[in-house]
Amino acid sequence: MQQIFDFFTSLPPMVLDVIHLAVALVAIIAFVSANAIVLVYMERKVAGFVQRRPGPYEVGPQGVLQVVCDAVKLIGKQIVRPTHSDPALFWLAPVLAFFPVLLLFLPIPFSSLLTGWNPDLGILLILAFAGINVIAVLLAGYASNNKWGLLGAARGVSQSVAYEIPLLLSVLAIAMMTGTLSLTNIVDGQGGWPWQWNIFLQPVAFVIYLISVFAETNRAPFDLPEGESELTGGFHTEYSGMGFGLFFLAEYANMVLVCSVATALFLGGWKGPFFDGPWWFMAKVYSLLFFMMWVRWTYPRMRFDQMLNLNWKWLLPLGVLNLLATAFCMKFFPMIAKIFQGGAA
């Protein structure tokens, strides 16, 4: 044991970093897959309970094995590519949708120790790579050679591009307040009790962030890119088997990601009133995920113009005003921020 420890400590730091990254990535893949299974089950149970029915019930106790059955079915299905579709782009899209998401989990601080990688620009990394998802949606819709797919892709791109702006503005307000772009440092700046969290200082930014991520992850009430009633499946109409499965996994991985980022930015990350640790982080993430599901089964889908109006006429001006107010406070009343941050430290 001691020898192994010595061997690793004798390695150059760069090699250690690579090992650290590899281990983190493997752990993240496991984490994302496990979460997807839990979330699919949770989603169906929440849907059932909201509609006053029991949800999945038959397979296993309370239907817990239903998701496993569905996954096996999905894997066993034939993967069909429509004629006249672009083979390279068609297969590239689901891969492009899923795999970048794994990278985005690297800078997430699950606890003070459980962080895959802590770059100075962690939040910037997430925001930059989140854009790849848009390309995946576009490619999927375009390569399918299907009108529904193309329409869904067009909707998805315009929606994601539009909602990225208020999302960035709300994150920028936090970054301006805390003076850092590293998620670990942002969490360090907050305390365990709810009034020491950033949401207490930036409630408007939190609301804008929340609404924007609903649109970014294509969740109801902003699920227009895959609106079943108009577009059958939207951009993933033509995908079967694990092609669709990867999009599905990516959706749930993205949900976990945006909720993790929200937890780190606004809700004090892994800090709680007692016993700081990853359990607080997961509890907060799952509360947010539950809220996302609750919203999905409450509100009807918005019309496209309503959705873009909400973005350009409400969230964007609100985000700019919030940013200006933050800048004003930080410049002229640094004492206020000091008091709050002092309380948190």
Next chain:
Amino acid sequence: MKNMIRCAGETVKGIWSLFVGLGITGKYFVSRKRTTYYPRETVEKAAADSFRGPIELVGTPKNPAIPKCISCMLCVQACPSNCITVKKRPAPVMTAEEQKAFDEALARGENPKKPSAPKDPAVYTYDFTYCSLCACCVEACPVNSIKFSHELYLSGTRREDFNIDLLARLKRTAKSAPVKEKAAPAPAATDETPATEASA
């Protein structure tokens, strides 16, 4: 200015409505489930009684195995999808003695009556596969001989399972139903006896 105030009011109202919606679904989330877990549970009788199943005939108060039906064919005419078939009973053929008595009465200048056909139907079948449960027959029936059954868990493996002989069904239900004191004993009812009942 006025517009701005109205717009702001509508916005506040709209945002409030979002919370109202969340409240409703949240309440449903924690409240009791309203579904029945079918193979292991069945709907309670009170709820099943509001269910409109395939139509069935109503028996007479005296003999529940004999329908009130007078074979007037109004239900057949009222049915928009022609799923009811009714056949009247033929008039009984007079015996030689009766014929003789009839002829003599006629010769005396009286106005004798031929024995009339019994009113209850000989055949009453109903094709549930075509029925739209519109209740036209129930409303058309002048003697209230048709009602909706509350058969919730009806199932069959062939088309013919839903081509229901309502007379046979009535006899079956009359047998299985608890016999009331006033009602005549049902088992005696067969195809030979109903003439007396119908004329009553």
